[in-house]
Amino acid sequence: MADSTATTSDSSAPTDGVHPTGTGRRAAIWSVVVGTVVGLFPKVTGLLAFLSPIVRSPKVPDFYADKETDGPSEYLRICSLAALEVDKPQRFAVISDQIDGWNFTPNQPIGSVYVQKSADDTVQVFNTTCPHAGCSVSINSDSSAYLCPCHNSAFNLDGTKLISQSGRPNPSPRNLDSIEQIEIVEGDVWINFQNFYPGRHEKKAKV
Ligand code: FES
Numbered sequence: 001m002a003d004s005t006a007t008t009s010d011s012s013a014p015t016d017g018v019h020p021t022g023t024g025r026r027a028a029i030w031s032v033v034v035g036t037v038v039g040l041f042p043k044v045t046g047l048l049a050f051l052s053p054i055v056r057s058p059k060v061p062d063f064y065a066d067k068e069t070d071g072p073s074e075y076l077r078i079c080s081l082a083a084l085e086v087d088k089p090q091r092f093a094v095i096s097d098q099i100d101g102w103n104f105t106p107n108q109p110i111g112s113v114y115v116q117k118s119a120d121d122t123v124q125v126f127n128t129t130c131p132h133a134g135c136s137v138s139i140n141s142d143s144s145a146y147l148c149p150c151h152n153s154a155f156n157l158d159g160t161k162l163i164s165q166s167g168r169p170n171p172s173p174r175n176l177d178s179i180e181q182i183e184i185v186e187g188d189v190w191i192n193f194q195n196f197y198p199g200r201h202e203k204k205a206k207v
Contacts, residue, residue, distance in 0.1 A: 075183060075190040078125070082187060084117035089139050089146075089157065091115075091128065094193045111195055113179060114139065114146070116157065125179040125191050126159055132172040134198040146176055173201045 078092050094111045097104065112128045114137075126146070128136050135150035145162055146155040153172035154162040160175050181192035194205040 075181070075192050078113065078115060078189045078191055080188050081117065081121060081123070081184060084115060084123070084189075086117055086119050087157075088143050089114040089116040089126075091139070094191075096193070111193060112136070113191065113193070115189060121184075123182055123184065123189055124158070125182055125189075127177040127179060127194070127196060129177065129195065129198065130172065131174045131177055131196065131198050131200075131203075137176065148172070173199065174203055177203055 076094055076096055078094065079090070084090060091112055091114050093109045094113055095107050096110045097106045098108045098110075099105075114126045114128060116124045116126075118124075130137050130148040130150065130153055132148065132151055132153045135148050137146040137148045137153070137155065139145075140147050144157065146157075146159075148154070151171045152164075152168065153170055154164065155172070155176040156162050159178050161170050161172055164170065177194075177196045179191045179193060183190045197204045197206060
């Protein structure tokens with residue numbers, strides 16, 4: 001005879017106290033999924049932020065993007081022709097806007113040049129970096145030569161290596177680096193500025 005006090009068995013109840021029920025298993029799976037997603041979120045957003053400069057273009061402010069220039073593209077304005085004295089080289093900073101993956105920085109110095117004007121208003125431009133080891137040359141007191149203070153390289157006003165009267169060797173491996181691409185636009189001097197590798201016999205532009 002059946003025991004009238006026995007209860008109907010519950011199929012969802014634990015059977016041995018170790019194995020979770022169906023509801024318990026689903027809860028455990030969900031907690032693992034949610035935990036994984038929450039754990040990965042900061043890593044994924046950090047990775048996207050790290051890679052963003054590669055996949056997006058740098059943003060140039062509108063007022064700069066709309067800025068009109070009178071000179072040829074890729075050229076930089078250096079000075080006005082009228083500001084130059086004939087046969088008196090003058091030094092000017094070369095200023096350009098800088099763009100990298102993260103930043104747009106306007107009006108940054110990227111080098112310097114000597115500009116010399118002849119009587120017929122033609123212009124010669126030299127990079128001030130010494131071709132020997134990269135120091136900066138200066139014009140001497142009577143504007144007759146370019147001198148480097150580091151190891152005594154010297155150059156004539158046309159940029160050729162100067163042979164010292166004393167016979168002291170000139171350590172520069174080549175002439176002073178001229179800037180070849182020069183344009184005069186509405187009375188202003190514009191150049192396509194380049195830096196060059198020092199310490200070489202051949203003149204090779206840096207890219
Ligand atoms: S760097 Fe100019 S002489 Fe050496």
